[in-house]
Amino acid sequence: MSEVRQKAELARKTASILNSLTTEQKNQALLNCAQALIDHSEAIIEANKEDLQRGRENGTSVSLLDRLALTEERISGIAEGLRQIVELPDPVGETLETIDRPNGLHIVKKRVPLGVIGIIYEARPNVTVDALGLCLKTGNAVVLRGGSSALSSNRKIVEIIHESLSGSAVPRDAVQLIEDPNRSSVDELIKLNGLIDVVIPRGGSSLIQTVVQNASVPVIETGAGICHTYLDASADPSMAADITMNAKVQRPSVCNAMETLLVHKDFAQSHLADIAGKLREASVELRGCDETLRLISWAKPAAEEDYATEYNDYILNIKIVDSLDAALRHIDRFGTKHSECIVTENGPNAERFQQEVDAAAVYHNASTRFTDGFEFGFGAEIGISTQKLHARGPMGLPALTSSKYIINGSGQIRK
């Protein structure tokens, strides 16, 4: 039997035990794991050095090596993340609905774990701990398939977690790490219907698209964000500048950062040059439509495909539009249904924008950077769903649960 199937079967076997654990049992196990990571941080750092060494030999970029590197401080941050998950309310067991039928049937819809969750991710070893913490808290088993570049770190982390779980009510097999670094292990994992209840890919858009296109197991699509900010004719100029700068440069590498600025022609006439100046100071490369180039001589021309590109970088498209309708059409065409924003003092325009834009999060007068589980007050996040099924937008603990109808009768039969 392949490693993937074998580990998925081991995880599956723990599902019914996990489903019956109390919140206290799950929390205690997570606290133990947090402490174990701290206690063994030297061993983790040793293992991480192997990954870094291999990375340097393979010519991995400095920024990627930085994401991969673990220090005492980072490990204690990771452990702290687990402790924060412990503090969150446990959604499992919650009554979602109660129905009393005229025939006397009493129906209760209860929240239950999803079962076995597959997480497919790339470099950062912190995702290993974060994902297993969120899954265990919600009574799910987890099959982790991390990137090969972090394999030594992930292996050591899971070894420590296994040891720690052995002394708890959570079965150690509830956490499985696929060690096979080949693409074929991903291909196999995403087709294990009956063993895996859902796969969540976390990483770049090529990983996500591979999973979405090839999985037969249900997928929660996360991530890709071509986010727009539309500065309406009546936008407050200083607010418009602040939101534009924040959405573009506060952290350009993330999915909720802005890629295209849409500007109403009237606003552009009076205020775009100022904003462009600020962007230039922040070293942002501008790619503009013809109208934009007339106002900002140093901008480069934007090609059609630029509007369809998630730069995740200090690059911004600017397009001047004649109307709110034109802005809506552009977003409908190029948006990825992640986060969109209108800056305006015109209430009806804001309302129309928020009603008509089809996205997980639609902002009026606030930066798209807020689309995040922590910023929404969820206290944790397994990712940001960009699909419409099951969960949309930042996913907190309830996104890792399903439901079950429990029906009590007194001998009812159907007529």
Place this chain on the structure above:
Amino acid sequence: MSEVRQKAELARKTASILNSLTTEQKNQALLNCAQALIDHSEAIIEANKEDLQRGRENGTSVSLLDRLALTEERISGIAEGLRQIVELPDPVGETLETIDRPNGLHIVKKRVPLGVIGIIYEARPNVTVDALGLCLKTGNAVVLRGGSSALSSNRKIVEIIHESLSGSAVPRDAVQLIEDPNRSSVDELIKLNGLIDVVIPRGGSSLIQTVVQNASVPVIETGAGICHTYLDASADPSMAADITMNAKVQRPSVCNAMETLLVHKDFAQSHLADIAGKLREASVELRGCDETLRLISWAKPAAEEDYATEYNDYILNIKIVDSLDAALRHIDRFGTKHSECIVTENGPNAERFQQEVDAAAVYHNASTRFTDGFEFGFGAEIGISTQKLHARGPMGLPALTSSKYIINGSGQIRK
């Protein structure tokens, strides 16, 4: 451009209009459609005759021809179904959650349509009307891919619906019928990510598996049901008999009918022969384990694969078990996570069964036949989900919606 893509694009273009319609506008359009079907019932029956004729020429079975046949009475039943959908509350626009953040951001989670729903189904032309009614009520466009055996009926029905919608606020392109009878049109439809938001297959398990295995668009899996009834040691004998008979023979062809009866050995000793006698009177073929064969000489032996078969027929497996645990293990192995039942007077056993069995609906002392949107009081049903993502069990109108976060600020930026 292929027919499938062209029609999906037409449907997609109507999504933003549908999303903005009032409940009254949608209801009026559905009432018009209901009346139009009645007014044109003769034309529908004429078209249906072509399907029946073709079916007879192709040697279609009498029972399938019966499912395909439309009469004045059936058409008025179909129209009545639309009027019932009109009576249901519109879930779109409902506020699901309100979050006020310390930084002043006001976040509202609102129910929105899914967008464009693909429905892939088989013979019955009533599904055409039922599905489009549920989709339009929830502000969704729908791409219908019905079975080729009902093509003439479906084409006429959609023609009448289109004509009727032309006089309403609902764009006629919101309803699309794929006429290409080839499998390739299904294959194409289930890969139209970006145009189709979700596909729901309704029909036999081979159709459903084809869609689940090959779709890259999110799928809601429906249907397959290997449902068990477990008669515990302390079951009330008369209730046990009633529930067994109802779950097996009231309508054996449906997914919530029972396929395997599990019986505690103590109960079997005193009462199984009686129940078997009643099943025999109802012409049910029994396939039993060795223990069962000792008690019921006329039963056939059950093979391993029988326990994994959805008969949808007057056939029942019987297995005698030593304990509740053995029953739970059997269900865990052979169940399809649809509907499971325990008949017992022992409260803790019932609780344990309902907690541990992993299924959409878990019954204590009531027939599994109740797993149905109408019986649950939803007033309509697009199918019964057997997956854990998005919707589980009978799906009413809310299962055809997604959500969107609407965030209002006053210039907030992320620190």
